[in-house]
Amino acid sequence: MANPRPRVGLFVTCLADMFRPEVAFASVKLLELAGFEVEVPERQTCCGQPAFNSGDRKDSAAIAQQTIEAFDGFEYVVGPSGSCIGMLHHYPELFAESDPWHQRALELKSRAFEITSFLALHLDMDKLSSSFSGKVTYHDSCSGLRELGIKKQPRVLLSKLPGVQICEMEEAETCCGFGGTFCVKYPEISNRMVGNKSDNIRATGADTLLAGDLGCLLNMVGKLKREGIEVQARHVVEVLADMVDTPAIGEAKGV
Amino acid sequence: MEVTSQDFKKNAHIALHDAKLQRALGNLKAGFPGKRAAAIARLPEFDALRDQARDLKNHILAHLDLYLEEFENNVTAQGGTVHWCRTAEDARKTILEICRQQDAKTVTKGKSMVTEEIALNEYLEANGVTPVETDLGEYILQLRNDHPSHIVAPAIHLTLEDVAEAFHEHHQRPKSDDPAVLMQEAREMLRKQFVAADVGITGANFLIAETGSTIICTNEGNGDLTQTLPKTHIVVSSIEKVVPTLEDMTLFLRLLARSATGQEFTVYNTLSTGPRRTTDQDGPENFHVVLVDNGRSDMVGTELQEMLRCIRCSACMNHCPVYGAVGGQTYGWVYPGPMGSVLTPQMIGIENAGLLPNASTFCGKCEEVCPVRIPLPKLMRHWRDKEWEKHLTPGAARSGIGIWAFFAKRPALYRWLAQSSNLFLRLVGGKRGRVRKLPLAGGWTDYRDMPAPSGKTFMQQWQERK
Ligand code: SF4
Numbered sequence: 001m002a003n004p005r006p007r008v009g010l011f012v013t014c015l016a017d018m019f020r021p022e023v024a025f026a027s028v029k030l031l032e033l034a035g036f037e038v039e040v041p042e043r044q045t046c047c048g049q050p051a052f053n054s055g056d057r058k059d060s061a062a063i064a065q066q067t068i069e070a071f072d073g074f075e076y077v078v079g080p081s082g083s084c085i086g087m088l089h090h091y092p093e094l095f096a097e098s099d100p101w102h103q104r105a106l107e108l109k110s111r112a113f114e115i116t117s118f119l120a121l122h123l124d125m126d127k128l129s130s131s132f133s134g135k136v137t138y139h140d141s142c143s144g145l146r147e148l149g150i151k152k153q154p155r156v157l158l159s160k161l162p163g164v165q166i167c168e169m170e171e172a173e174t175c176c177g178f179g180g181t182f183c184v185k186y187p188e189i190s191n192r193m194v195g196n197k198s199d200n201i202r203a204t205g206a207d208t209l210l211a212g213d214l215g216c217l218l219n220m221v222g223k224l225k226r227e228g229i230e231v232q233a234r235h236v237v238e239v240l241a242d243m244v245d246t247p248a249i250g251e252a253k254g255v
Numbered sequence: 256m257e258v259t260s261q262d263f264k265k266n267a268h269i270a271l272h273d274a275k276l277q278r279a280l281g282n283l284k285a286g287f288p289g290k291r292a293a294a295i296a297r298l299p300e301f302d303a304l305r306d307q308a309r310d311l312k313n314h315i316l317a318h319l320d321l322y323l324e325e326f327e328n329n330v331t332a333q334g335g336t337v338h339w340c341r342t343a344e345d346a347r348k349t350i351l352e353i354c355r356q357q358d359a360k361t362v363t364k365g366k367s368m369v370t371e372e373i374a375l376n377e378y379l380e381a382n383g384v385t386p387v388e389t390d391l392g393e394y395i396l397q398l399r400n401d402h403p404s405h406i407v408a409p410a411i412h413l414t415l416e417d418v419a420e421a422f423h424e425h426h427q428r429p430k431s432d433d434p435a436v437l438m439q440e441a442r443e444m445l446r447k448q449f450v451a452a453d454v455g456i457t458g459a460n461f462l463i464a465e466t467g468s469t470i471i472c473t474n475e476g477n478g479d480l481t482q483t484l485p486k487t488h489i490v491v492s493s494i495e496k497v498v499p500t501l502e503d504m505t506l507f508l509r510l511l512a513r514s515a516t517g518q519e520f521t522v523y524n525t526l527s528t529g530p531r532r533t534t535d536q537d538g539p540e541n542f543h544v545v546l547v548d549n550g551r552s553d554m555v556g557t558e559l560q561e562m563l564r565c566i567r568c569s570a571c572m573n574h575c576p577v578y579g580a581v582g583g584q585t586y587g588w589v590y591p592g593p594m595g596s597v598l599t600p601q602m603i604g605i606e607n608a609g610l611l612p613n614a615s616t617f618c619g620k621c622e623e624v625c626p627v628r629i630p631l632p633k634l635m636r637h638w639r640d641k642e643w644e645k646h647l648t649p650g651a652a653r654s655g656i657g658i659w660a661f662f663a664k665r666p667a668l669y670r671w672l673a674q675s676s677n678l679f680l681r682l683v684g685g686k687r688g689r690v691r692k693l694p695l696a697g698g699w700t701d702y703r704d705m706p707a708p709s710g711k712t713f714m715q716q717w718q719e720r721k
Binding site for chain 2: 012014016017018019020021022024025040042043044045046048050051052053054055056057059062063066142143145146147173174175177178179180181182183184185186187188189190191192193194196218219221222223225226246247249250251252253
């Protein structure tokens, strides 16, 4: 008898849960395609980053403990966001080295992966297929890029899809200005940053913007729409999982 | 200088609407980062050098007292004098005292951020000594009664037009906006000052313990005239600039210019070792080093110690999208950009500078380019922790996080909150799929639409499918 399929706990992320369930469904589909058993632990909420970046270490630590417990026993923890998974990688900083939670946090960190980097390691890429067709441009989200080293992985995966033509934008690695609470604490500066981003997106002539983080995507979509720029935006897993029949982010429901 | 860090948001608003400043910032963005990238592409061992530099700095900071004492002993052995100054006030008084001993009327100055930090110019002037800035950028700023907006290119916020105007007003010459003419004009004006000055004050990029030398790295050569022509040379330096040996210094020189301007080396790298000897052709008769602590030794042994590795290259601000949007003066004190957002709260108090370490998306670009690998985002977060501990976080933000965390720690309630918000946004989003205006979310919807959720929450849908 074959070994049972290894179990992955899906870290849904708040924004996928609330704004874009497709992203979580696409993640499940891709992980199953890669041969994993996917479960969605009930006790997960948020990764705690808003508290962590506001200086509230006590709540951050409490949320970290809850997350560590929720994902106990899974071989891997995978989520569709470099930012949230990056936060899971910060958990050890929240506990003194003498605290047993520190060890548990390190142990979670060793199992926690952002989805495109995880798929690049575990998925037989010949299995990918997608009906998507179009010119896309890819925004590298900061946390994924700089904390987790995610740059090539989504591009390698996309390169397996014959319908996808990538046109890189200028300053693809420059922050879009989202920054969690930054975008509402410093709205004018954030607006300038996302304005630069939407100019760079428009200049590529791409019809679709892809990225691996919904925070950045909501920010960029919001700006593109406000400026009347006709570019559609999706999380990269939607394209990889061939789930492109639903309207793009922020688009009206089809008639 | 007047501190306006508390007005960061107001300053930012003005800066974002200042078309001239925005043009100047555009030039900066188009210049330094590309030059740096090209320079490090030509040096394959750049990253290895960064690791070495980080480790060496860590070693120095662990033995800071020893190296500073060695430095002092060697300065003294060379016939110079070291003055230890705990506070900015101590440093100002010490410098004035030396000027008075020389009966100095004017002092020439090379570029030095530490003298900005201790507000030296204002103090000297108030005490009857006229300081004359000789770095071109600083000279322009002095004419305009302005302050640096960048630690390497202090007048980067000004346009050629601003310079032409300032020169026209102060030099009483016909107005010209030809850079060559302006340069010549500045040279002529400054030449007289170099000769007339009684004391020359420079900063230091590094202090070399084994020889008791100090070094300045410049591109204009003004520093050389500042330190060799007057009878007395005062070097003003902060304590963390000490390095053990000349060879160690070269490691940092290789990183400094490349990180700053993309040059392989700055044009003038001038070492000063004690006063003029009988066999020397020129040089000052008196050589003083004023060592400024001003809060730095308090950082040793704390999480902020890593900030003391900084070699003031400016790469972090050159690459920072926030600095690039608002410019250096928005930060409201001497040190701008990411390094300033870490240092300023230490020097003027977190209660005055809390907006700085918060003005970051933590995109991490600064840490990526820092030649001594300072984890700037982590250190900015450290200040946010301190704000939270001291209850300095603005009330609305604090209670917002508090309420949100209450839910986030209770999965069932969190589900309910997510579902209600999801439903609400879908209702107001209607068929358009997005929202143009939302109560209490003006920070978002003043500038962007809010995409509406595409359906029920994932958790709801997942449950229903099971
Ligand atoms: S923090 Fe790093 S990048 Fe910024 S000025 Fe200092 S050494 Fe340069």
